[in-house]
Amino acid sequence: MNADETGNDETGNQDISDEVARQETSGVTRRGLLKNGLAVAGSVAAMAAGAASARADVSADVRADVSQPYSPLYAQTGDSVGGRKFRAWVSRGEGHGRTTLQELALRPIGGRQVVVRTEAANLCYTLSPAMLGITRAADQLNMTPERRARVAQLNAMATVQGHGGVGIVEAIGPEVRRVKVGDRVCVSGTPQCGVCYACVRGRSDRCQFLGPANIPEGMTPVADMRDGTPVYMNSQIGGFGEYMVTVEEWVVPVPSKAPAAQLEVALACTSVAGLGATTSQGVAVLPPSANVAVMGCGPLGLSAIQGARIAGAKMIVAVDPIRVRREAALKVGATHVLDPNEEGEHLVDKVRELTLQENPSLWGGGIYAGPAVQAGGVDFAVEAVGAEWLPPALERGPDPSGILAMRQTYDVLHSTGQCVLTSIPTGDISFPGVTFALSGRSVHAGQAGGCSPLRDIPKFASFIDNGSFDPKPMLTAPIPLEKVLDTYQEVVRRATILAVLVI
Ligand SMILES: [Zn+2]
Ligand SMILES: [Zn+2]
Incomplete structure (x- = not known):
């Protein structure tokens, strides 16, 4: 027996026993309260049943309107972006000259896809080989034949370079809940699904989506070149283009109103790792x-x-x-x-x-x-x-x-x-x-400095807003889209500190 069934508290606490006695004499027992509670629950259930029948009518209307296939718990989808033209730096093939500025046409989006109008993106040193077609003899030697074949397969796929940036949500697929059209977001180099083995253990720096982002089987074409060649986004996100087409797991809302170049200095993949290592306490x-x-x-x-x-x-x-x-x-x-x-x-x-x-x-x-x-x-x-x-x-x-x-x-x-x-x-x-x-x-x-993107990236944005992070000594110069490839010649020579594309 427990206290709820007897109306008694087995801890022997006198104050509680006195209160129980008082309630017994006043006719208000715990058992009575439970019974009353059930009665209240019953009336709530009756109300809910009424609401459900009312909802059934609404559902019929909603079902008739294919533009609203989901409940209001899901954000509204944006205008269709399929066919919309945009410019981006696309890499394909091997060696010098593999990256060119192209006009692309967006494919229609669906599911959890998110289209972000790029405001700024950092020119990460890690992308130097992809942009400039550089290979290292040591890397070639260490590759297994399988890995070499996979890299060749990836290199043959037309890919918008970049791995993240800040921008404004332009359109969302019908299943997206994390953001809505018009939100300012950081497209994070590290995804956070929130439900995988790593995420539920507080280690989103190793989210399940990190790995499949750059294997051929994990990639979906999001745009087409003029000749019909399908185009993918590097790491499922891109960055060196007027649009980034990504998936909900990579998107983090940032309410900051800071100028895009300054915000990107704090939210670049490199800064997320540096600030993550020192302030996130993730690892x-x-x-x-x-x-x-x-x-x-x-x-x-x-x-x-x-x-x-x-x-x-x-x-x-x-x-x-x-x-x-x-x-x-x-x-x-x-x-x-x-x-x-x-x-x-x-x-x-x-x-x-x-x-x-x-x-x-x-x-x-x-x-x-x-x-x-x-x-x-x-x-x-x-x-x-x-x-x-x-x-x-x-x-x-x-x-x-x-x-x-x-x-x-x-x-x-x-x-x-x-x-x-x-x-x-x-x-x-x-x-x-x-x-x-x-x-x-x-x-x-310290992948991403061990940080948790959804928790930490808004905090890093607040470091810009409250002045605790100083972007100026790090920002080499904001550059326009046309200058990205030329600037990579300086990035790869470590002649810049942080070059940022601003659109
Ligand atoms: Zn990077
Ligand atoms: Zn995850």
Whole structure:
């Protein structure tokens, strides 16, 4: 028996027992309340039945109108966009010259598709090979025959380049609920379906839709070239065109009214990763008053520096071989900058020394602090270097593979520090086994910085609105659609910081 059945509370709480007794004498028992509740529920059910019969009439009307096949819980669809012309950078085939500016015609949309009128999109370094037709010998060697065949198949498909941006929803398929026509959105490089194995475990950075986005079987043509060639969107989203045609899972509403170029600086794929690594707490928590190191001061590293500052870091050491990037790092919040070419093999020791200089008292506790503590090190580090596609036009770093910087990111940690790795190196990395297992340092894989797009991207937009994120030192120059390919010659040489297409 439980308390509800007896009208008694088995905890023996006197106050409750007194109240029960009072209710018994007043004729208001728990059992009575339950009975009354059922009676009320019955009348609610009767009302609902009446409403249902009324709804049946409405449904008949709605069924007759094929333009409204869904309940008002679903957003209204926009005007049909099928056949509408737009311009976009389309890649097809191999090598130099594979990317051209084309006039395309949109196909009709359906299901959960969303058409977004592009306001701005970032020229991500990762897309340099796709735009310029560059291949690396090392990558070719490491590919399995199956992978090579798949890449050849993808390269043969006409694809609008770009992987995300900000814009205004122009049209939606009948099943879309997340946004409506006219909403300002970020088309995220990382999807978030909300229901897959990863999403329900709070790891939308690994959403199920991330993988199939770029395999031939997972892609749907969304437009046609003048000669009838079907056209796909890179990563199901595109970006370097007047329209992005995507699917609901990639779309995040952002209520910001900030100028498009500034908003895109904070919401670019790289910035989402940098801000995600430092402020989302998706894979690692940047502790208060932390000493932080950021390896690499491109758009990802600079946004990680801004995120670390926003999260309340005490010291931020930024490392990059390119002078203008170190200068930008100081403008957005780095307290110290180091040139890895100048520091050479002493780079890790230098970062450790800086933490001891900044925090002499931090290491003073205890009768014997131990060698690990005496050696210093940072609490939190972000790696944002990656492999080179072509040698930079400005200062070149010590290791074109990106592996050295990744290893140094681990080595600058103190004995309980944690690091987030965000870039794409070439080759393998190794660690001394005992240190890796027992030193107390943690390594986190940081696709999109571990962020949750629907939760975090609106927050990153608010960083622009409230002035806590400074886009100006990162924004190289807004460029028009016609200049995207030419600008990629600078992007691939790391001569820009963050180039943004603005339409
Ligand atoms: Zn990117
Ligand atoms: Zn998911």
